[in-house]
Amino acid sequence: MKRIVAREEYCIGCRLCEVHCVVQHSRTKNIIKAFKKERVRPTARIHVEESGPESFSLQCRHCDEPSCVYACLTGAMHKDELTGAVVHDPERCIGCWTCLLFCPNGAIAKDAAHGKVVAKCDLCGGQGTPACVENCPNEALVLEEVP
Amino acid sequence: MKTYLPARFRVRRDDERCIRCRVCERQCGFDVHHYDEEDDSLYCDDEKCVACHRCVVFCPTGALTVEKNPLSYRENYSWRPEAIEDLMKQAETGGILLTGMGNDKPYPIYWDKLLLNASQVTNPSIDPLREPMELRTYLGRKPDRIDLAAGNIGRWTRRAPQVAIETPIMFSAISYGAISLNVQESLARAATEYGTFFNTGEGGLHKSLYKYSDNAIVQVASGRFGVHQEYLDAARVVEIKIGQGAKPGIGGHLPGEKVSAEVAATRMIPRGTDALSPAPHHDIYSIEDLSQLIYALKEATNYTKPISVKIAAVHNSAAIASGIVRAGADIVAIDGIRGATGAAPKIIRDNVGIPIELAIAAVDSRLRAEGIRNQASLVAAGGVRNSADVIKAIALGADAVYIGSAALIAMGCHVCQACYTGRCSWGIATTDDYLMKRINPNIASRRLTNLLRGWSLEIKEMLGGMGINALESLRGNRHHLRGVGLSDTELEILGVRMAGS
16 A cells, blocks of 8 residues: 655654644645634644654554554544555544554544544545645655555 | 844744744744744744745745845945945954855846847758757867878877766856755766766765766865875866865865764864865966876876866966966866855955956957867856856857856755855755755755756757757857947957847
8 A cells, every 4th residue: 555654864844744734634724724713723643753853754654453453442443445544433433542552653643623532644535645745845755655 | 242233134924824833933044933832923033034035935824025124224325235234244253254155246247248149031940849959068178180191081189088968067066065965966966867067076075976976077176175096086077176266266164063074084184173275276386286286187097087177267367278278177167256155255255256258258269369279178157047148158168067056046045145154944055964954865856957957958949049950069159149238348358249230
């Protein structure tokens, strides 16, 4: 499947990936409205880890052996058989945060916008290039076929 | 000491658009933007802004713009704001004022006063999309005559080493240390991909760039930084740097802060020490001495590589170039007053040297008059901004041009002239680990290749319009140029006629 690969040697720590992730998961998809007008601002599904000049952005790795899926009590977290992406069904989520504890990458966050459910990378629905990759100014995020 | 200097620019933030993402704060190399959590606002230290536009370009909502501080002084043609502010700065620091990039003063730009010809009716123009168009240029000494002895017809008597470039545009000498390794790698990759040359400058060639050495011109400058046998062997051309257009008469200065472990290893100097090139080469005090160095380098490279000599365009360039050719140089590179630098005293950058257009015309005329023009290729540098400038330089007599500023601008440089600070927000003129990541060689080399391709296509269009299908037919062909707004003396030196005549 195609996965988002982070190239830390090119990451400049600008955090535009986080900004555009928020816009992509907002109701209006309008950057100014998403940040200034929408009642609840979505949580970014991507996070830049930074220490001195080193930085990279981290989001769900869509693992082949996904601990979060195995840990999920209700089956809300599951692997899409068609795309291979690890996706989350908010309808079934009870907000127990077990997935959060089990994720080895720390790529799952509490979704501030929707109370109990979690926010994680959904590869922007699998339609085309994810917003973070599309808007990375230094090509530090790329969408690549990774076996 | 309290500074009396006003801010030169003002950062304007449209609060309606600002989403407090703090990208501006992170991208500014000069710490202009600050986020205040208490107010959930971003504040700006305008006096630190150099107008590099990094924040403007990276702001995802277009909330930022930078404008000139409209502060008015009492009008005075002599004491203009720049003169007053430079004086203030000097009174506060007591040092030489430094600056970066090329001369920004309104001296005449002769490119803008020269117009190109095109074919109409009496001779056909050529369509470069349908017919072959030759831009390949060979640099190096050409033979004086063809040996027509029996059995040897049409063959050169003895051919000096030649190097081919696929377009008459090469990247100027920009040293590793002044720019980051990522920038030099981008230049090297673009030159390799397009079949032209990059120039190491005086800072040596980093070991990771030896794989691009087939497209490298290596410099031997007065500081001899990074010069060793392997370096000379790797290159296609060895260039002796005598002078630089931005600072004729003085040597390079790389501050110790920029001399990182890698820079130090490449330059073969201790880490953290200032890399000061002497003003002259201490073994060159006459034209005979230059000849010795040229032949020492030819011996060292077994007469397999052309030797180039780069000088700044100064008053006696024509006579100096004649001496350089007679001293044995295969290529003479001349850098005009608008040639750029990573750091130079402002007073020198702005007042020393002459425009490249006049220098290249004078040198070409002089070498032709002396019957030695064939003995060396001429490279024009300093202030080439577009493909028309390239073609005008060639019509004035150059074989090829060097571009430095244009290449940096292609990579993102906004010509803010703060290179000497080492804080380049675009990650170009810096060796800071955090800032230099901003140049991704994959992107930058693509931008540079696009620049070379775009200019080359334009050159072909202009050549075709003139009815010429090979660049060499234009070299020194000043009949294809006409001058506008020039005095008789200027026209005479340029060797072109007035438009309409």
